[in-house]
Amino acid sequence: MISRRRFITTALATLGSSSALANAPSYTPRPRMRGLNPLSPGRDGLEAILKNAGLSGEVVCAVADARNGQVLESADGDRGLPPASVAKVVTALYALDTLGAGHRFRTRLIATGPVQNGVLQGDLVLVGGGDPTLSTDGLADLAAGMKAAGLRQVSGRFLVWDGMLPFVKSIDPGQPDHVGYSPAVSGIALNFNRVHFEWKRAGGSWAVSMDARTQKYRPEVFTSKMAVVRRDLPVYTYQDKSGVDHWTVASGALGNGGARWLPVRNPALYAGDVFQTLARAHGIALPNPRQVARMPSGSLIAQHQSDPLPVLLKGMLKYSNNLMAEMIGMSASLQRDGRPGSLAASGRSMSSWATANLGMQSCRLVDHSGLGDQSRLSANDMLRALVLAHRDGALKPLLKRIYLQDAKGRPMKTHPVQIAAKTGTLNFVSGLGGFVTAEDGRELAFAIFSADLSARSRISRAERERPAGGRSWNRRAKRLQQALLARWGQVYGS
Structure with missing residues (x-):
């Protein structure tokens, strides 16, 4: 269990002030490789992998020995990029240190x-x-x-x-109104502040329902209303009328039936x-x-009462739930510094904590979920946090298992290189950070951040859900991550 202030250790002093991370080289010559799988692009070296990725924008990455923090390989490791949902790793450490593993809401x-x-x-x-x-x-x-x-x-x-x-109308106001991953946040949340919208064809019209369903219950909701309007676009419109969420949906987008979860803007x-x-x-x-x-x-x-905090954090990291990250993170800020005035203020409190307790030298987080693209985190800063967390042992069991893939994109679940990590994805932003168990059992900590902020800045609010070129860019970013993980897991485990 991570105890309060346990992160302030001699290990932190070693990582923060010595050459282990402070003077990380931009490139470390790779050692002689033995027994590489044909999948591995490691034979090309780090620079070639990055060059051949075909990825616009910037890529930063770093890998270190998880036991002592020695940086093994790095590319622009001190440059800060948006971490996307990898920021939730920092939130998990912040909450464990501040609230304690036994905390229940x-x-x-x-x-x-x-x-x-x-x-x-x-x-x-x-x-x-x-x-x-x-x-x-x-x-x-x-x-x-x-x-x-x-x-x-x-x-x-x-x-x-x-x-x-504090009340937050939308985690990221730049997102479209209807996306369920950016709901309102406050001191109470129900069903992750989402309401279930379902429609079925009924003659020449549609029957619609708005409810707060679970497997056991399906209560109708009166604080969220839906009207079908004869149009093709926009698919959804939203208005807040005296605390009631009023939605309209385009009839041309409904087909014969379907369902989706819509965000709630008035959670109380x-x-x-x-x-x-x-x-x-x-x-x-x-x-x-x-x-x-x-x-x-x-x-x-x-x-x-909720489940204990580690159970919540495991779910938050596995499903990358933004609402969970914001509520847990703001609760930690409340415990540490008093009720934050805003989500951004709570993000600053966590950033200050990360600097003081994790040795993060350039951490600047505007929220706890990573949804805001103004957050910045460097690969080396992420390594500092991961190395310290590895020594405590509480983080790795909470992370999701990631698999190396074969040439057809299928997960190789029996591959000797094992990965436990947190992914992060925004439009033209991709991140991955966590631990690699190399072929010989050596434990590595790593972080990879990619971003094309120029392409992201050109996306209109209406296009945020599926921007042109976003999926293909993300696929290339994922392939780059796979190539780096294969290299590190085999080169540094030989």
Whole structure:
């Protein structure tokens, strides 16, 4: 388990001040290679691999011995590029160090008055506790707990408080309104602040539904509304009308039926809306939810706890969930420095922590998910974090297994080179960072960042979901990563 301040060690001093990373060469001559797989482009050397990648923009990379931080090979290792979702590795370390591995998030129901003969003489308050994994199932458990506590009626108001964390309308306002990976963020989130939109052909029109479904429940949602409009483009439009998300969808894009998750922009009222429905299923009629700016004091009626932090972090890294990263990261900033004024301020707090605790010399992060393309991280800075995390041992089990691929792009799951890493992808931005277990068992830490910021700057907001040339650029970036991993895993494991 990573303990608080454990990152401030003699190892950090060694990495930060010695030649291990401070004076990393731009190129290290490769040692004599033995027993290379025909897949490996390692015989061409690092410079040739980068030159032949056919990738526009910039590429920076570095690899080091994970045990002692000795840099084995590097190309522009001190140049900062957008890390994309590789930034979530820093967020995971930040949260573990600040909140602790035993941390759980709590969502509570509190009563501002006494419960007499089943009637609450006061207000019922749904209190968000920063849980990024709260689902409709969790709210259903809270509703059942409320009934078990003997509450049958509320004489006052039904309030929702989400002020534990600052409200963010969209993680990256530059993204299209309808993409589910950039929802609103606040102190409460339900179903990752997404609502399920489904449509089916019904005669000459379409039947549409908006719900907060899980495998167990499918409550209809009234705080998100959808209208089908006869047009071809734009596919979606969005307006916030008094706390209700109003969407329109182009009829020309619907076909005969389908479904997708849309982002929620008013998370407090969304959670209150769904809880009201679930309470009604237990025979408890609640007033319509109202958002409240200050958390009222009161007594606990019921609560729902998240899984322990490492379980959440493993899911965050595996599925690259942006909402989880932002809520967990801002919760860590709250614990460390007090409630951040904004997402960007929380990103600065994490950057300062990374500089002080991980030796990151040029870390500049504007959020915790990597979705904002103004963040900058260098390959050498990423190595510093990975080498320290490797010594503690808490990070690697949380990372996703990445496989080397054969000539047809198929994963080679029995290949002796094993990789545990975090990927990162934005339009014309690709990153990968983590650990390689070489053929002889040697543990390596690595980071690869690629970006064509000029091409990215030319993308309009409407094109962000599928820009021209984006997929082919990303494929080339992935092939470059594969080539570098094959080289490092075999050259430095021989």
